[in-house]
Amino acid sequence: MKILLVSIDSKYIHTNLAVRYLKANCDFPVEVLEFTIKDPLDKIVSAIKKAAPDLIGFGVYIWNLLLIKQLTRAIKQALPARILWGGPEVSYDAESFLKDDPVDFILVEEAELAFNRLIHALIENSSLAEVSNLVYRDKGVIRQNPVDTIDILDSLKNPYLNPDDDEKIPNRIQYVESSRGCPFACTYCLASLKRQVRLFPLERVKADLDRLQAKGAKTFKFLDRTFNLDPNRVIELLKHIASNHHPGTSFQFEICGDLLTDQLIDDLHEFAPPGLFRFEIGIQTTNSHSIIAVKRKQNLEKLLTNIKRLQRANIIDLHLDLIAGLPGETWDSFRLTFDQVFRLHAKELQLGFLKFLRGTPLRRDAETLGYLYDPFPPYEIRHSPTLSEDDLDRIRQVEAMHSIYWNKGFLNATLRWITERIASPTDFFLNLANFYQTHHYDATRYQLADVFYRFDAFMKEKYPEIQVYAHHLLKQDYLAYHTLKPKIWWEQKAIHKNDILRRYYEYDKTFSLDILYKYALVTTAETGYLIALYLPEGLRLLYLK
Template sequence: MNIIISTLNAKYIHTSLSIRYLKAYAQPDYDVQLAEYTIKDPIMNIVGDLYSKKPDVIGFSCYIWNIEETMKVVAMLKKINPELVIILGGPEVTYDVGEWLDQIPGADFIVIGEGEVTFKALLSEIEGANDYKKVGGIAYRQDGKKVIQPQNGKVDLKSLPTPYRLEEDRDELSKRVTYIETSRGCPFSCQFCLSSIEVGVRYFDREKIKEDIRYLMENGAKTIKFVDRTFNISRSYAMDMFQFLIDEHHPGVVFQFEITADIMRPEVIQFLNDHAPAGLFRFEIGVQSTNDHTNDLVMRRQNFEKLTRTVTMVKDGQKIDQHLDLIAGLPEEDYHSFRKTFNDVFELRPEEMQLGFLKMLRGTGLRIRANDHDYIY
């Protein structure tokens, strides 16, 4: 079988970690080609390029930023070649799968949740006996009826092969952002966030991750972003990784983390201020809102006093740039209260401040209860 896994990134410099996991797990049984595009590429160009590769199976990784373009690509590909097997996966199609089967008639299968094990099992049935009842975590149609099969459980992260050493990436590492994942899940329950749906935090093998980071630096990676939802949830883990990155870093490499600022201990920041080279680390801190009532409504625990202490201490150390996020449009937040949120955060004078708008992500509590707050979206 000629198998392609594709996605449409938001920008050229981004890389898709998800499709690399799928490829790494499918090997050596299946030789999978990766095909990445951007949402700015003309649809005809994407379709033409994919068609020229003569695929039997194409998988698409779907997100809120690329679903509309992906739907057009799928429809066109299916029109040109009705025999082509199209598989969709990713957070945007993992929820409301019955609705997606209606909306995207060109999709033969939807993979629900973590895809590594499911995707490989599905390929094996497509190539073999077509007994799809054996595959957990997929949705498809049979005799005109929708079939939705629940997942078999969470993937054992320590068993996953590394997605960071693919041959085709070696020459690209210096030109694009490299994303790395050391854990999945989040201990918090913020109702606007997809991570609130999964309970608990699971870790990858720490020593393997360190070897991967060494490999990435040695092969030219310049910007490495950790996609862990809360990098510093375990103080001992964060300290171990910080120490490793300080000891091993190559000049010119930058590491970025999403941290929860109000749980960061002063002694951890003092350690970084004393030992981290300037410019090695960047922190991304989600403040979202300083309105206590709004935070309560979205089940977000936040101590703004402690957050301020962390941001100020990091800023005084002059070693680490900080990027603070706000979300406009959270429940019961009006212009007046959001102006206060904005001013509270602006006064901290971070190096970067990002004002984003609330996304009604599928599967989140906020989307499910959108009518409670009269959302139009």
């Protein structure tokens, strides 16, 4: 029997760990084909037909469900192969998929060992009733076998040893696990359905990281739902990474911010080099009623204190998460949350919208709670009893502007200065969105200079009292963002560049006149001149009063 696993990822750089686990833990040869959701249906079907498999396995996620439904129907018309689905999107509603789609088997939840048992049963023509985690049709009746959890994670064979992956490793994100499960019970989250926390041996994790780095891996993301449950274990692993990392690597972890101990933070600031670690911390909301409503355990005061400590040290890059639309959230409470969290000035703040994921208690109770959500993936909120569609539209406008003007890092110094002088960052971004709409600007297509020019025009129109100094900060941010001399977007009166550079040289002879003439861009500052020196080794910003 020829076995084919097909991954449909959201981007090429995402390494699908699931198919690699299945392949590594199967006793029979398995071929893997990888695509992205942007690949045409015909291209994927053609490649599958060429492989001529007897069994085709798809990992089904929220981002690829609709495409895989189409693929399954197309393949059933073209090939006699049987089709297997697995993954989080089908694990908690398997029976309905078997009723609606021409899929033969579904493996639910953790499928690495169950997949191998299924292949044995199919090849040996033995009973499918003995295959754990399997949902299938038996003479027209849908049957669901008992679900097993993999208690000893070290029993899984290593997914990182396939030599076929070696040439891809340097150009892809490497996903790593040091644990599975989450002890918390947030009602909107799939992780809450697997509350038993199990650990991979630390020596195994360390060896995997070292092996992947030796093969050129640069970017690592840990899949652990709460990486820092055990502070001692965390410190041991992070110290190993800090001591053995290769130049240019980065490691991201999902952190429960209020569980960070003072000692752990102090230790991190001692041994971690800047930029090596990135912590993703879910705040979700500062509305205490919403936190209670979703059964989330969160010490908000401790959480915010820890984030501020990490920010002050500037060693760990922070990615903060918010969710708009949680039970009890209103426009006013969202505004308070966003204002408070934005002013933490994390490197990235992701504002997402509540999703009603299959299997979660929140989806089960959505009608009772008065929610309406989109029936198609990603099952996003349409409205709630306390947030209208207009409210959510306003929040989406805030998110769109914030994504461009903060998360992309174009003009963060300018925004820091401005948001210290205005009442509400939420209102500021909403005003900016209205400005875009009034002037018919496209928030999805733009040149970098457009971002700055439009922002400057917005400040002149809406915030003239602080626009003059903001204009100078904008120019500084624009010049600092580039590595080569850019074309300026602002109007500038004629200046005598070489005269200014000679004056600067009299003041500071660090750089020769030849270097200044060759690499400098000169513009006016609030008082005097700003000199951007685009040297081969990097940018230097100089000032002359």
